[in-house]
Amino acid sequence: MEIDSSTTILRPFKLSDVDDFMIWASDxxxxxxxNTFTSKEEALTYIKDVCIPTLGARSIYILDRWIGIVLIYPGSDDDRCRADIxxxxxxxFWGQGMATKAVKIALSEVSKDFPxxxxxxxxxxxxxKAYQRVLEKVGFLHEGLLRKYCYLKGQ
Ligand SMILES: CC(C)(COP(=O)(O)OP(=O)(O)OC[C@H]1O[C@@H](n2cnc3c(N)ncnc32)[C@H](O)[C@@H]1OP(=O)(O)O)[C@@H](O)C(=O)NCCC(=O)NCCS
Structure with a gap:
């Protein structure tokens, strides 16, 4: 589906949008x-317990459809100077500038939520590469390569 990315907005999560969430969260x-979501119940619990109460979590909407997510996790104590995105x-919707637009909006709100x-x-x-390119387009700089840093889905 081809859409103008300028119509992308971030807005609060709604439990009633769980079916939209499952389209991409089960992919x-x-x-x-x-972890890929395998049931609607699991998704509802995640939206209720994680998405809604997490200050730095934003849902990406387009044409009133929930098509993605941006999460900002600040550190605590002495690590509160930084946040992960x-x-x-x-x-x-890949390749149409949606992530770039959504990340830009989320970044513009960071100082308000996490001064x-x-x-x-x-x-x-x-x-x-697509993920890296989005970071590059919004102004992130490459700082390094972490070898054997973590397991991803067991590998
Ligand atoms: C990464 C992701 C968010 C990008 O979303 P998107 O809406 O397609 O991103 P955008 O359209 O804003 O930008 C994508 C950019 O990557 C580029 N790109 C895509 N595939 C690429 C590839 N294989 N090599 C190089 N660049 C690539 C696009 O050309 C575009 O750059 P451009 O505007 O300069 O042409 C999406 O692919 C996604 O949700 N991936 C799954 C989540 C994920 O990867 N998580 C990993 C966390 S570590």
């Missing part, structure tokens, strides 16, 4: 480093 291509977009955060960072699989 292994979108959830590649994360993660995002994902439904496959049918002590002065550094934003992201970890990305070296093979995930």
């Amino acid at each position: 292994d291509q979108v959830m590649r480093p994360w 993660r995002y994902a977009v439904a496959v049918e 002590e955060v002065v550094r934003l960072q992201a970890y990305v699989d070296v093979q995930n």
Whole structure:
């Protein structure tokens, strides 16, 4: 589906949008480093217990459809100067600037939600070029390569 990315908005989560969420959250291509959702009940619990109460979580909407997510996780105590960012977009919308637009909006709201955060960072699989390109387009700088850093889905 081809859509103008300028219509992308971020807005609060709604439990009633669970069916939209399941379209991309049950897709292994979108959830590649994360656990793929396998049931609507599991998704409802996640939206209720994680998405709604997490200040830095934003849902990406287009044409009133929930097509992705941007998550900003600030550190605590002495690590509260920095936050991690993660995002994902439904496959049918890839390559149309949706993630770039959504991440830009989320970044513009960071100082309001987390006034002590002065550094934003992201970890990305070296093979995930699209994810890296989005970071590059919104102004992130490449700082390094972490070898044998973590397991991704058991590997
Ligand atoms: C990464 C992701 C969010 C990108 O979403 P998107 O809406 O397609 O992103 P955008 O359209 O804003 O930008 C994608 C950019 O990557 C580029 N790109 C896509 N595939 C690429 C590839 N294989 N090599 C190089 N660049 C690539 C696009 O050309 C575009 O750059 P451009 O505007 O300069 O042409 C989406 O692919 C996704 O949800 N992936 C699954 C989640 C994920 O990877 N998580 C990993 C966390 S570590």
